[in-house]
Amino acid sequence: MTVEIDLQDRMHFVAVGEDGVAIHLDSSNEHGGEGNGFRPMELLLAGLGGCTAMDVLSILRKKRQKVTGYRVEVSGRQREEYPRVFTHIAIKHVITGQDVSDEAVRRAIDLSEGKYCPAYAMLKDAAEITTDFEIRPIARD
Numbered sequence: 001m002t003v004e005i006d007l008q009d010r011m012h013f014v015a016v017g018e019d020g021v022a023i024h025l026d027s028s029n030e031h032g033g034e035g036n037g038f039r040p041m042e043l044l045l046a047g048l049g050g051c052t053a054m055d056v057l058s059i060l061r062k063k064r065q066k067v068t069g070y071r072v073e074v075s076g077r078q079r080e081e082y083p084r085v086f087t088h089i090a091i092k093h094v095i096t097g098q099d100v101s102d103e104a105v106r107r108a109i110d111l112s113e114g115k116y117c118p119a120y121a122m123l124k125d126a127a128e129i130t131t132d133f134e135i136r137p138i139a140r141d
Contacts, residue, residue: 012036041076041086044123049074049091051119055112056093056105063104068138069096076127086127093133100135109133 005015005025011033013025024037038046049072060067073092078084095105109131113120123129 010034041078041084044086045074045076045089048089048117048119048123051117052091052109052112053093055116056108059108059111060095060100060104063101063108065100065104066098067095067100068098069136070094086123089123089127089129091129091131093131094136095133096136096138098138100137102135105133105135 001018003015003017005013007013008024011027011031014022014037015025016022023043025040025043026035026037027033027039028035053070053072057067057070071094073090073094075090076086077088079087093105093109113124113129113131120129
């Protein structure tokens with residue numbers, strides 16, 4: 001896996017992955033940037049959230065759960081001194097669907113965190129990670 005990251009101006013970079021998809025990275029004004037992209041630590045949280053989301057959704061679909069919407073909210077708390085690593089990360093899965101089973105969601109999350117998600121496996125020893133979920137039912141057709 002390779003990513004190329006090229007400077008655009010000031011602290012603004014563009015990262016391009018193997019499939020040619022680009023994302024912008026930047027820092028805040030106080031650190032020489034203009035806020036024109038993700039900050040690197042935001043990308044780390046997005047990577048974790050995206051990794052577990054793809055696992056969970058795939059598992060729920062295999063379990064024939066009727067998921068119509070899905071959002072993962074990931075927040076991190078960093079220590080004050082440098083390097084400002086995450087000390088705590090909270091993940092919340094918000095699933096919308098018809099007759100989605102609590103047990104199916106719980107099991108899908110457990111499988112993601114315990115077996116499939118490499119981002120979770122890398123970060124779990126570096127920071128405390130807590131996970132929660134909410135199911136928002138929709139009316140039957």
